[in-house]
Amino acid sequence: MRGFTQLSVSDWFYRNRYIAGFSNPARSLYQSVRELVENSLDACEAAGKLPYITVDLKLVGESKRPKVYRLTVSDNGIGIPPQYVPQAFCTVLFGSKFELKQQRGLFGLGVKMAVLYGQITTYKPLEVTTCYDGRNVYTFTLQMDLRSNKPVVLSVKTRKTRKHSTGTTVILHLVGDYDRRLGSRSTGELIQRYLKLTTIANPHATIVFSDPYNNVFKFERSVDKLPPQPRETAPHPHGVDAELLKRMIESSRNTPLQAFLAKNFDRVGPRKALEFLKWAGLDPNMDIKKLTSEDIVKLVNAFKAYDKFLPPSPNVLSPIGAEELKAAIVKLFNPEFVKTVTRPPKSYSGFPFQVEAGIAYGGPVIKGMCDEEGNYKLLFRFANKIPLLFDERGDVCRKVIESFNWRQYRVDDSTPIAIFIHVCSTRIPYKTAGKEMIADVEEIEDEIRLALMDCARDLRRYIYRKMKLIKEQERLNLFKAYITEIADDVVRIVEEDKKKLMELMWKVVTKRGKSK
C-alpha cells in the first residue's frame, strides 16, 4: 500500500454513481451485496482459505419508503490490521501500481462505494469487526467525512478471542428495494442468482444468504482445493498507452532506455529490448527522463507495430479450471450431461486472456428453468470469476450463441441446455462503462466459439447415444407388446404355457436384437 492519491470523493461519486451501478435503490442494493461479497472473496484468497461467506439482509425500521436495510457480510478471510481499517473502508483510494493482474473489483473502488452510498442514504455509521491475528478482535464504528475524504472513527472496541480464526464482518445500513423488479427479475432474485453463480465461478466457496423474509439459501462449495493465485506481471508492450508509459517514466530513476524496457515490461529482456530499439530507430542508451512527449508517442506506436514480442505471459491469469467448473455445475444444476473446457491462454492487443466454457444438458433443474423462461439456451456469463447478470443481449457471448450452428450438434429449439462462458483477462474489454457486456473482440469471439464447439461435440455424442437408446427401448417395448398379444392368442388355439411362450419369443427376438 504505497503512494495513494486522494480524490474529491463526493463530487466523483455524484457524477459517476450511475455507471458504478448505484442508479436506484434496487440496483444499489444489488451492487452493495456484490461489492461486499467480492471483497470477502479477495480476503479469503489472500488468506489462502476456502471462503465461507454469510450474507444477511434485513429490513429495519417502519418506513415503507424509502426502505432501509441492514446488510451484514461475514467472511473467514485474512482480516485487517486495526491501523488500516478506517482507511480500507472509508477512504476512496487509487492504486499507483503499474502491475497487471486478473482482478475481481470492477472499478478499483470496491466496498467504499457501497459504504459511501449507505452513508449518504441513511446517515448511519458503518460497523466493522475484524480479526487478523487470531487473538484480538476489533470492532469499529466508522463514518466518512465526505469533504475531506477521511474516515471518522466513532468508537473502537477490543476483545480477546481463543478461536485462532481470522475474518471480517461488515454491517452496513442502506436504502434499497429487495422486491422491486430490475428488468425481468426482482432485486431479490438477482441477488440470489448472483450468489449462486458466484459459487459456479468460485467452486471452492460456500455462500449462505439469509434474505429479508428469513429464507436461507446455502450455496455450498463443490471443490476443496484453492485455485492457484494469479500473479502480477509488468505490462506487455502491446498493451501500454502513452499515459501509462509517461507515468512509468515519471516514477523511475534516470535509466538508459534499453535497461528501462528490459526491467519494466513483460516478455522484454535486454536482448529483445536492443533488437526492438534498433528496429524502431531509437538510441538504446538514451536517458528515459529526456524523452519528449513526441518520443513517448513514437515509442508507443513502435510497440504496437513490432510483431516479434512474445505474447503476454499467461501465468497472470486464474481460470476456474475445467474440472472445478464441472463440479460446480453438477452441484448446482445437477444436469444429465455436462462438458467443460478450459482453452489455452491467448492474447488480444497485448492483454492475455483465457476462455472457459461449459454446456450442461437436461435434468429437472435446467429443464425447469428453460420452461419457466421459455428459453432453451440459458446463458451464464462470467468475467474474471464474477457473474454478469445485465445487458446479455449486447454481449459477445450471446452473439456467438446466436450464430452457432446448434443443429449440427443435435441441439434443437427445445433441447434444454445451459451454457457457461468465463472470460478471464488482465483487462476484460467491456463494451460500455456499465461493465456488464463483453465487447466483440475477434480473438475472444473465436476462442468462445472454439470452446463451445469442443463442448458441443461431446454433447452431440451424448444426445446421439441417448436417442439411440430410447429408440432401442421403444423397439423392445413394441416387441414386448406384440409378444404378449401373440402368446395370448396362441393359447386360445392350442394348449401351451403362456409364460413359457413369451420367454421363448423374447429370447429369439432379443438374441439378434442388433439386427433390424
Place this chain on the structure above:
Amino acid sequence: MASQSRGGDRGDRSWISERIVQVIKKYVLAPLKAEKIPYFELLARTKDNVYIDELTNIIRLGSKKIRRKLSDIDEAKTFMKTVLVAAIIYEAIKYNKYPTIRDVYYDAKHTIPGTNIDTVDTQAESDSIIEDLEVMLGASREEMGLQTDVKCKVVGLMRVRSGRDIIDCSRQGEGGAYSPPTNVDRLEFLDVDAEYVLVVEKDAVFNTLNMERYWEKNKCILITAGGQPDRPARRLVRRLNEEFNLPIYVLTDADPYGFYIYSVYRIGSITLSHESVRLACPKARFIGVAVSDIYEYNLPKNVIIKAKDADIKRATELKTYPWFKSPAWQRELDLFLQRKEKAEIEAFSSKSLGFLEEKYLPEKIRSGHFIV
C-alpha cells in the same frame, strides 16, 4: 376341399380349425421350441406374382413367397395380427358363430394391455389378414363362415334353395330382387330356365331393366353388384356358367373402370388371385358399351363425356395388363386414348327410351361380336 365344406347343415368347418392348429404348430411352436425365429410364409398377392394361366385363361398366383418374421419390428406386427385373427376364426368355429368381417375387425381391435398400441387400426388391415389366412389355410373366408355385406342382386327365371327356404327369383315383387347369402356355394339351384345371364355394372340400369321385366321378355337372369363385383356376384356368375353352361354377358359403361370390372368377372383380380379358381369366369363376354359403339351408334355429342386425367391414366395402365393385350382390346383402348371420350350405358336413352333393351342388347347378342 371345397366339397368338404358343402356337407352338413351349415357346413362343417372343423377341418379349418384343424388347419389353424397345424399352422400355429408349424410356424409358431416348432421354431420356438428349436429356439429359432418364427415366421409365417405365404404366397405374395402382388402384381409381380400373378400370371395368366393359358389353359384356363384366369389370373393365378405365382410361386413367390413372402415371410413375416417375428424378429422384424414391422413384420412382427403383421405376425401378431395373423395369430390374433386366426384365434378369432378358431373360436368362431368352436362356438358355432358366423361373424361378419366387420365383427372380426371389432373383435380384433383392442389396446394391448400395458401399452398404448392398438392391435389393428382399420378394417382394411383385418380384411387383408383374413385374405392371408385364406392363402395359408387353403380355405376361403366363406368356408370359414365369415359374412360380408352382399351387394349382389339377382332376378330372373330360376328357383334356388337356401337353407330351408325355396326362393323364386322371378317373384321378387315390383323392381325387387334376391340378395344371395355370403357363401353362394351353399345355394342349391332347383331349376334354371334362362338362356343367358346379363351382368350389369350399374344398379340404376339393373333397376330399369328389372322394371321392364327384361329377364321375362328375354328369358334370362339379371345380376348386378353395383360397381366393383363382390365375391358372391362373381361366384354366382361362375356357377351359373359352369353348372348350366349359360352364356355370360357383361354390360358396363364405356370407360376404363367399366372395362376393368368386366375383366374382374372374366379373369379375376390381383389381390384375390388365390381365389380366382373359384371366382373367375373365363367364358364371360363383354357385350358393351365399347368405345367403338359410341361412334358406331352415333351417340349425340351432348351425351358423350370428356375423359378425365384419371381415366386416361387408368386406360394407359390397362393397356399394359396381359389380359388386355389382345388386338381387339388394344384397339379399343387406343381409340379411347385418341378420342379421350367416354359414355354411360344410359346414354342410349338419348336415342329413344328403351333403345338399350329393344335394340342395342338384342343386336349385340344376335351378332355374336364381342371384344375379346
